[in-house]
Amino acid sequence: MVVADPPLTKKRPKVATSFSQTARTSLQIFQAIIVFSILAWVSYRGALAMDYNWQWYRVPRFFYRVVDGDIIWGPLVLGFIETLRLAGISIIFAILIGLVTAFARLSNSLAGKWIATFYLEAIRNTPLLVQLFLFYFVLAPIFGMDRFWAGVLCLSFFEGSFASEIIRGGIVGVSKDQYEASDAIGLNPFDKYTKIIIPQSLPLILPPLTGLVISLIKHSAIVSVIAVSELTTAGMNLISETFMAFEIWFIVAGIYLALTVTLSAGVSLFERHLEKGKY
Amino acid sequence: MNNNENTSPNKAPTHKSKSDPIVEVSGLCKWFGDFCALFDINFSVNFGEKIVICGPSGSGKSTLIRCLNQLEEHQIGTIRIDGKEVKPGMKNIEEIRREVGMVFQSFNLFPHLSVLDNLTIGPIRNRGMNKNDASEMAMELLDRVHISEQANKFPMQLSGGQQQRVAIARALCMKPKLMLFDEPTSALDPEMISGVLDVMVELAEGGMTMICVTHEMGFARQVGDRVIFMDDAEIVETSDPETFFSNPETDRAKLFLSQLLSH
Numbered sequence: 001m002v003v004a005d006p007p008l009t010k011k012r013p014k015v016a017t018s019f020s021q022t023a024r025t026s027l028q029i030f031q032a033i034i035v036f037s038i039l040a041w042v043s044y045r046g047a048l049a050m051d052y053n054w055q056w057y058r059v060p061r062f063f064y065r066v067v068d069g070d071i072i073w074g075p076l077v078l079g080f081i082e083t084l085r086l087a088g089i090s091i092i093f094a095i096l097i098g099l100v101t102a103f104a105r106l107s108n109s110l111a112g113k114w115i116a117t118f119y120l121e122a123i124r125n126t127p128l129l130v131q132l133f134l135f136y137f138v139l140a141p142i143f144g145m146d147r148f149w150a151g152v153l154c155l156s157f158f159e160g161s162f163a164s165e166i167i168r169g170g171i172v173g174v175s176k177d178q179y180e181a182s183d184a185i186g187l188n189p190f191d192k193y194t195k196i197i198i199p200q201s202l203p204l205i206l207p208p209l210t211g212l213v214i215s216l217i218k219h220s221a222i223v224s225v226i227a228v229s230e231l232t233t234a235g236m237n238l239i240s241e242t243f244m245a246f247e248i249w250f251i252v253a254g255i256y257l258a259l260t261v262t263l264s265a266g267v268s269l270f271e272r273h274l275e276k277g278k279y
Numbered sequence: 280m281n282n283n284e285n286t287s288p289n290k291a292p293t294h295k296s297k298s299d300p301i302v303e304v305s306g307l308c309k310w311f312g313d314f315c316a317l318f319d320i321n322f323s324v325n326f327g328e329k330i331v332i333c334g335p336s337g338s339g340k341s342t343l344i345r346c347l348n349q350l351e352e353h354q355i356g357t358i359r360i361d362g363k364e365v366k367p368g369m370k371n372i373e374e375i376r377r378e379v380g381m382v383f384q385s386f387n388l389f390p391h392l393s394v395l396d397n398l399t400i401g402p403i404r405n406r407g408m409n410k411n412d413a414s415e416m417a418m419e420l421l422d423r424v425h426i427s428e429q430a431n432k433f434p435m436q437l438s439g440g441q442q443q444r445v446a447i448a449r450a451l452c453m454k455p456k457l458m459l460f461d462e463p464t465s466a467l468d469p470e471m472i473s474g475v476l477d478v479m480v481e482l483a484e485g486g487m488t489m490i491c492v493t494h495e496m497g498f499a500r501q502v503g504d505r506v507i508f509m510d511d512a513e514i515v516e517t518s519d520p521e522t523f524f525s526n527p528e529t530d531r532a533k534l535f536l537s538q539l540l541s542h
Contacts, residue, residue, distance in 0.1 A: 180350050181387035185401040185453055186377035195400060199391050 052246060059247055062238055079234025080255055086151060086230055087217045093156035094216065095209075098163025105168055116164070123161040128222060131158060136226045151223035159216045166208045170201030203274060210267040214260045221256075231255060300359075301326050301457055301488055302347065307356035309342060316342045317353065318512040324457075329483050330490045331499040331520065334509035335535055340492040343509070344459045347490070348372075348379045361456055377405055380450030384462040386442040388434035394421070394445050395430040398452045405453065413452075420448040424478045440471025444478050451482075458482070460491040494539060496524055508532045 047054065062074045101119060104112035123131070135154040136147060145153070174197050182192040224232040235252040239245050300323040307320040317339045324330055332340045345351040347358060352367035359365065360375050389397050398417035402408040408416075421427040424444040426437075434442055443463055450458060460479065464472045476498050483489055483502035493499065499506055499520045506523040508516040510531045516523065527533050 177383065177385060177387040178389065181383065181389065183350060184348060184376060184379075184381040184383075184387075185449065186373040186375075186405050187401070188373050188405075191404045195404065196389055200389075 054247065055244055056247055058242070058244065059251060062248070062251075075234040075238055076231070076251065076255070079229065079231035080259075082228070082234075083217070083220055083230040083232075084259075086148070086155070086223065086228065087213075087220045090152050090155040090159065090220065091213050091216055093152065094159035094163045094212070095167075097156060097160030098165075098167050101160065101164035102168040102171065105164070106171065119157075120161050120164065123158055128154075128158055128219060129225070132222060132226060147223075147226050147228050151220075151226060151228045155216060155220060155223070158219065159212055162212055162215075163209065166205055166212060167201075169208075170205035171197060173204045174200045203271065206267060206271055206274075210264055213263060217260055217263075218256065299326055300324060301361050302490070303357075303359040304347075305357050307343075307346065307353055307358060309339075309346060309351065309353040309355075315512050317346070320356070320514055322507060322514065322517065324488060324490060326456075327486050327488055328504045329488070329502050330505050330507060331503040332490065332492045332507045332509060333494055333499070333535075334515075335538075338509040339512045340509050341461050344381075344461055344490055344492055347457075347459060348376050348381060350381075373405070377401075377453050378456045380453060380455035380458045382443070382446050382450055382458070382460045382463045384466050386434070386439070386446045386466075388442055388446055388449070390434050393431050393433055394426075394437070397434065397445060398449050401449065401453045417448070417452055420451050421445070423451075423481070424448045425474070438471060439467045440474045443467065443471075443475045447475070447478055447482070457488045457490070460489065460493065462492050462494075464493065464495060496520075496539070500524065508535070510535070 062076045064074050064077060065072045101116045104116040107113070132151070132154045136150040139145070139153075140147070140150040178196055178200060179192070182196045187196065220230060221232040223230060224236060227233060231252060235248050238248050242248070302322075302324040304323065305321050307317055308315070309317040320339075320343060322330075332343065334340050342351055346353045347360065347365070349365055349367065349369070349372050354367075357364060361378060363375060365372070365375055388394075389400070392400065395414060395417055398420060399408075399410065399413035402413040402416065403410060418427055418430060421430055424447055426441055426444050426448070429437055429441060429445075434445065437445065447463075463479070464475055467475065472495070476495060479489070479491070479498065480502055489502075491498070491503075503520040505517055506520050507514055508523065508527070508529075508531075516527060516529050516532050518528070523532065524536065527536060
C-alpha cells in the first residue's frame with residue numbers, strides 16, 4: 001500500500017529519533033554508570049584500606065551546636081563568614097584599583113601610565129606570599145593596620161592588577177564607532193564612559209571578572225599564614241584540636257567549591273539578564 | 280512641548296538670514312602620518328543650503344566632514360561653525376558637536392539602549408531635559424522618520440534601513456543647526472535605501488542645512504544646491520547638480536561619473 005507523502009511546507013518537520021541514535025545514547029549512559037561505579041568502589045576500598053578512623057558524625061557540631069535551645073555557630077561557619085567578609089571587601093577594592101589603573105593606563109598622563117605599569121609589573125612578578133609578608137610585617141606596623149586589613153589590602157592589590165587588565169580589555173574592546181557616536185551627539189567624557197562605553201564593556205568584562213572573584217576567594221586562603229581567622233585558619237585550628245585532618249580538609253574544600261560554583265551560576269544568570277531581548 | 284518655535288529641529292533659527300554662512304572652511308589641510316588626506320580645502324555653506332560631496336573612495340570626503348565636528352583633527356587651516364572657530368584639542372568641543380548632527384555609514388546606534396533611549400540620551404545628558412519631555416520629542420521625531428512603532432525595540436532587532444532612520448532621528452534630537460551625512464546609504468541593502476533617502480529629502484524640504492557625502496545622484500539632483508567633487512584630497516569642482524551630472528567641467532569628474540554610471 002502506498003502512503004502519500006504530506007505536502008512539503010516551510011514548517012520544519014519532526015523527525016523521529018532513529019534506532020541507532022537511541023542505541024548510542026543508551027551506550028553512553030551505560031558506560032558512565034560503569035565508570036562511576038568503578039571510581040566509587042576504588043575510593044571506598046581505598047578509604048577502608050587506609051585504616052583511618054572516619055568520624056563524619058562529629059562534623060556537624062563544627063558548623064553549629066544547639067545549647068539550651070540557642071544555636072551556637074561553630075568555627076566552620078564563623079570562618080566561612082570571615083572568608084566572605086575578607087573576599088567581599090577585597091573584591092570591591094580590587095575592582096576600584098583595577099578601574100583606576102585601567103584608566104591611568106588608557107589616559108594620556110605620563111605619570112599615570114608609568115605608575116600603573118610599575119604597579120602591574122611589580123605585583124605580577126612577585127609571589128603573592130611574599131607580598132602578604134610585606135603587607136603584614138612591613139606596611140601594617142607603619143600604618144597601624146591589623147592582620148585582617150593587611151590581608152584585605154594585599155589581596156586587593158594582587159587581584160586589582162588582574163582586574164585592571166580585564167577592565168582595560170573590556171573598554172578597548174568596545175568599537176571605535178561607539179566613541180564616535182557618543183562624541184557626535186556631544187556627550188561629555190564622563191557621560192560617554194558611564195552611559196555608553198562601560199555598559200557595553202560589561203558583557204566583555206563580566207566573565208573574566210567572575211573568574212577573578214573566584215580566584216580571589218581561593219587566594220584568600222593564603223591569609224591563614226598571618227592567622228586571619230577565616231575558613232582555612234578555622235580548619236587548621238580544628239584539625240590541631242581533633243586530628244580529623246581528612247574530614248575537615250574535605251569539608252573546607254567542599255565549602256570553597258560550593259561558594260565558587262554558586263557564584264559562577266549566579267553571574268551566568270545575571271549575564272543572561274543583561275543580554276535579554278537585545279539581540 | 281508647548282513652544283512650537285523650537286519643536287522643529289530642522290527649522291533654521293530665525294535670527295540668521297539665509298545668506299549667513301554656518302560653515303566656513305579655509306586653507307584646511309590634514310595628514311594621516313605622511314599621507315595627505317585633505318589639501319587646501321576652501322568652501323562655505325550658508326544656512327539652509329544642501330551640499331552634496333562626492334568623489335572616488337579615498338578622496339577625503341569623509342575626512343572632510345569628520346573634521347567639521349572634530350572626529351578628526353586637522354593640522355592646518357581654519358574651520359568655523361556658526362561663527363565659532365573649531366580647533367584641534369579644544370576644551371569645549373562638545374558644545375559645537377551638539378549643534379552639528381552626524382549620521383554614519385554604519386549607523387553606530389548604541390546597541391545596549393532601546394531605540395527611544397538612543398534618542399533621549401543626548402537631550403537628557405547634554406541639555407538637562409527631563410525624561411518625559413525628551414521622550415515626547417523623541418516620539419515625534421521617530422514618527423517623522425516613520426518608525427515610531429519600533430520605539431521600544433533594541434537596534435539589533437531592526438533592519439539596516441530602520442537603524443539608519445533611527446540614527447537620523449537621534450541626530451535630530453539634539454536640534455542641530457547642521458546635519459552631516461557620511462555615506463548614509465552605502466551600507467544598506469538596495470531595498471532599504473529609498474526609505475532613508477525619503478527621510479533625508481523630507482528633512483531637506485524642512486529647511487535643514489545639510490552636508491551629505493553620497494553617490495545617490497537622484498538625491499543630489501532633487502535636493503542639492505551644490506555638488507562638491509573631490510579627488511586626491513582636493514576640491515576639484517563645485518557646481519550645481521544639474522551642471523555637474525550632465526556637463527562636468529573637469530576630466531577627473533568626467534572619469535568619475537562615467538565609472539559611477541557604467542557599473
